[in-house]
Amino acid sequence: MASVFSGPLALTDLDDFIAPSQECIKPVPAPRLPPGKKTGIIKIDDDGSYSALNDLGESYKLEKVSITLDDCLACSGCITSAESVLITQQSQHEVFKVLAENQAHTDERKYMVASISPQVRASLAVKYGTSIEEVAAKLTSYFHSIGFDLVLDTTVSRELSLLQSCKDFMERKERFDKGDKSALPMLTGICPGWVCYAEKSHGEHIIPHISKVKSSQQMMGSIVKDFLAKRRNLPPSQIYHVAVMPCYDKKLEASRPDFRSEFDTRDVDCVITAGEVIEMIERRGQHLMEYESCDLDRLFEDLPTEIYSHSGGGSGGYLEHVFVHAAQALYGVDSPPLNYTVKRNKDLQELTLNIEGEKKLKFALAYGFRNIQNIVPKVKQKRCPYDFVEVMACPSGCLNGGGQLSAAADENSKELLSKVTDLYNSVASRDPKESRYVERLNLEWLEGNSTHPQLLTQYHVLEKIDNPLTIKW
Structure with a gap:
């Protein structure tokens, strides 16, 4: 398989x-x-x-x-x-099990929350030949029909993750300029496939460089199990949170012990993919487009939910947002040119800020294992030329995640990815700094604390176990 x-x-x-x-x-x-x-x-x-x-x-x-x-x-x-491995807690079957238990034991009913990633919406929109907005409305209707109470958009949590990443880079850059050469390069930590690999294969050589900022999935987990739980006056253990993601690796991320709350409940109880959502719908003998379009649920009752995106590509735009922020904050360049240079392949690109012929910032994105292999040795040998690297395990990034819908028998996979990318980019982009949702979360939840524990995570050096069965004779 x-x-x-x-x-x-x-x-x-x-x-x-x-x-x-x-x-x-x-x-x-x-x-x-x-x-x-x-x-x-x-x-x-x-x-x-x-x-x-x-x-x-x-x-x-x-x-x-x-x-x-x-x-x-x-x-x-x-x-x-x-x-x-027997995966017992990360499947659509577990979701249906909880829904059935809700019907059987109404006095112990879980409050059901689904959070859907923008990449999944784009994949489904291409499959059904419709708009991302229409898919969002119909997914909301579908999840309500099977017993969910609230359907959220992870764009909001991604805004928190992007803004926190900008702060992380600025702090690291200050330490670097003061002589701490281990502070840079900063490597993103939002891809669980990359994080697991780094922990197990490179340990203390790489972990200090990985940003501790939570991914949008886990940031939404904190919003749901902490902020939302308090607003609804519910214990976190009474909320069942399902994330709909483009990647199977996200199941591993949700299962990390670091993402358990003080109430011994996961921030994200279950992760399902775009393909699994289709299976869930079709097992009822139905079709997503058969559902009525309904208004999108609101995180704040007085703020309508709108479908929008962020510039910088289908993996969240971390490189671009940190680059633009650093250029403005450090060098007063408000709109730096975003002229990407493709290196060995399209999944390894560079972005440089030059002022009067002098290089001030050098960023890169490295997608797929062959490019990760190129970056990691340079970091370990302290000769990496970059200040910041956006790292993703999947070639072409999150829009090409293993949980996205596959090409049909008569369809080319590259053409499908191109369609998904075009549709994803068709949604208007906004600056996270101008987000009303972030403003409210900062006011009512984080209280302006940029080092709030709900925003950050940690990584671990996992020692390799010596086993005679691993010896290559």
Whole structure:
């Protein structure tokens, strides 16, 4: 089966990326048997289950070992074989299970929230030959029809992430100019495929360079489980938050222990992809365009939700926003020229600010593992020429995520991506600094605290486990 995860999470030629059967180290409790009863022959039953015979000839079922994403992320063994691990908490089936429990136990009902990424809307809009605005309205209608209470747009949380990234860069640049040469380059940390790879393969050499600013998915998780929970007077554990994302790696991100609240609940309970949403709709024998268009839900009752985007590309525009902000704040250049230089391929591009012939800023975007491989050694050897790098595990970035809708049999995948990109870019862009939603969140939630713990995360050095099965003879 082809991996649905990004390249860095699907590598098979590195020693620390091997099959779970070789190196899964999860401790499995083995209950002590009563005296005189010892396990003997183990056999496979007709239904595929396993049974054992004790020394008295009695047969009993053996329990399956359930390995969750939390188990995987806690070790350095087999996360890159995640598609073959039993994923129990990140699927559409889990969503339907919670919805069914809501109907069966109304007194313990979960408040259901869905947050949808702009990339997913673009993918669905191309599939159905309609506008992004129309898809947003129909997705809202669909999620309400199956029992969701609130459907949100992650554009708002991305604005927080972009603005916080600008602040992070400015702080790092100040430290760098004062002599702390480890402060730059700053590498984005919004792509979970890239982060997992960096933690497991490069540890302390790379982690200090990765921005601790949360991605839009996890920023929305904080908004839902902290800000929204307080406004609705609900405990975070009573809210079930589903994120609809373009990438399977996002399932891993949501499962990180760092994104559990003090109430021991995930900020994002479940992640589903564009393809899974279509499966959910079609399993009811329906079609997305059959649903009525309805008004978009509001995060603030007095602020209507509008569909808009941010400049700088389909992965959020982090490079461009940080570059423009730094040019203005550091050198007084209000509208710096955005002339990208394509290097070895279109997924490795540079953007430079020159003033009177002197280079002041040099940024880059590096998408896909072949370009990550080019950047990482330079960072480790302290000879990286860039001040900032926007890193994405997927070639072409988030619009080409593994969870996006695939090309039909008679369709070219590059042409499909081009259509999705064009439609995504057709939405009007706005400056996050002018966002009324961010203004309200700062006033009513963050209270102007730019280092608020809900905005930041952390990363971990995961030591490679020595295992004789990894030796290449």
